[in-house]
Amino acid sequence: MDSFGRVVFTQWDHLQRDQQLGNDGGQCNGPSYGLFNFSSEAATATKLNDCSEVFPEPHGNGSVVPNTNVRTHRINLFTPWTVLEDGSDGEVLNHLGRQEIGGYFQESFTDDPNLTDFTGQNVELFLHIKEHPLEAGTYFATDAPEFGTHSGGKIVALPSPPTLNPDAARVQHLTADNSGRYRDPLPLSSGALIAAHTDTNAFEGGGGTFSTLYKYRLKTLVKNGQRYTAGATLTPGNGLEAKITYSGTSFDGVLWELNPVEVRARTRPARLEVPLPAPESNVFTKTGVSLGALRAYLEQNNLALIVSRNVTSRDDADRQQPFNLRVPGGCGKHCQTRQGVRRDALATVSGGSTAWHGRHQLTETRSARVGANPARSESRRGEQTRDRTLGQRRYCQ
Known part of the structure; x- marks a missing residue:
């Protein structure tokens, strides 16, 4: 600390x-690593013959x-x-x-x-x-x-x-x-x-x-x-x-000598608390929603909330990708999220056919799953509403 x-x-x-997939020529179940994806996180998940990445x-x-x-x-x-x-x-x-x-x-x-x-x-x-x-x-x-x-x-x-x-x-x-x-x-x-x-x-x-x-x-x-x-x-x-x-x-x-530590008296740092930024705090005030209630709801339903601001321009030093992003008509809204998936490898290098321990996290287009959000009676004027999708993890052996 x-x-x-x-x-x-x-x-x-x-x-x-996945660079190891590249080392196998982009081939699923290849000769070096035997990479593949699981169909889900379930114990009964099946092995897919698809290692495509997006x-x-x-x-x-x-x-x-x-x-x-x-x-x-x-x-x-x-x-x-x-x-x-x-x-x-x-x-x-x-x-x-x-x-x-x-x-x-x-x-x-x-x-x-x-x-x-x-x-x-x-x-x-x-x-x-x-x-x-x-x-x-x-x-x-x-x-x-x-x-x-x-x-x-x-x-x-x-x-x-x-x-x-x-x-x-x-x-x-x-x-x-x-x-x-x-x-x-x-x-x-x-x-x-x-x-x-x-x-x-x-x-x-x-x-x-x-x-x-x-x-x-x-x-x-x-x-x-x-x-x-x-x-x-x-x-x-x-x-x-x-x-x-x-x-x-x-x-x-x-023996090697590693990780030295100085033993000395030290003033305990003050507990750091980061307040909710003003733009988000104002939203809770205007809507009359309790921040604590929202957090409890997210935890209860195993959900996460993404809040994005100032997303039409990049860091001022970033000139390696387009840095002034177009907003059609000044009010267009589009959010594309990706789901986490997992890949594993067969121990083909040593001649085995069982999965190695561990998983490699990947990103893929999300699989739609509707109904996570509470029902709303109507959309606010000017909003584009979309079904919320929940990410699924994908495994590989």
Whole structure:
């Protein structure tokens, strides 16, 4: 929890089509992954021979989809998010987005001269977040490759208090290039900085063994010009050694040193409460509806409510997709929602025919299901009424 009363964490932003389906040539029940969809969430759900996807654009690294004006799409960001203590009001830290801290990507359409490519601050993974105890709203993190380094990389800092315009957020790169891999940065109340560090810059795979080039030790970081490098270890000698046997597997060697915490007195942050914004609050006042009653109704019926405002223009930095959206006649209304579906894979790589554990969430056109809303005697003038549909999840083995 940061000094403003927000729980800060890393969330994977990965809204793209299933790349493993692409690796199987778009083929259901393919030779590598055996991907397929379940017909429903029921225990008796049947396996479908349909893996079609409709949202977002086809997966890829910006190449043009054949015979279209659309580029393929990929997003793979691990960004800082916040929630309140009760888990509500989840949002990206300080409204930071892809244009604020992400890297290079291309325009969505090839035939729109108003669109441009984008080059940003190129931080794709913002991991192991810690707030500076002496600088409220400055967050230290590890910027690491997704694979091959055990989440080790460079240490960065991001000053981003709630009062800062996200357009002004600037990532600070703190550690020197080619000085090993760092993770778990911990700024201390003394002003010092420690982190887990290993001397190697190599990439390595899993392999299922305990053999590794990585030897993470907690070290004090030392300022060398504009950047930090690893200094003395915090634990003496060769580090902490242990001999461990578990489930028929044994390890005998030096342990990694990770996840340091400073034990110190700290003022408890005030409980943060986010009031309902004025436009929505005014609607409840004018209609005489109780906010508490609506929440109770939604919970009782396992429903969610989407409220959208200012949807005809995009973030001012977003010039990669059409940014002034047309509103026919000034009052047109159209809402297209998607349902969540799930995909799984057969263990065909190892020759099995049972489903792997876990599910991959997809989006598809919603299946209509009428009757969730209370009946209304008439529509208000100027409204376009539509049957509400409930999303169904789709499974895959």
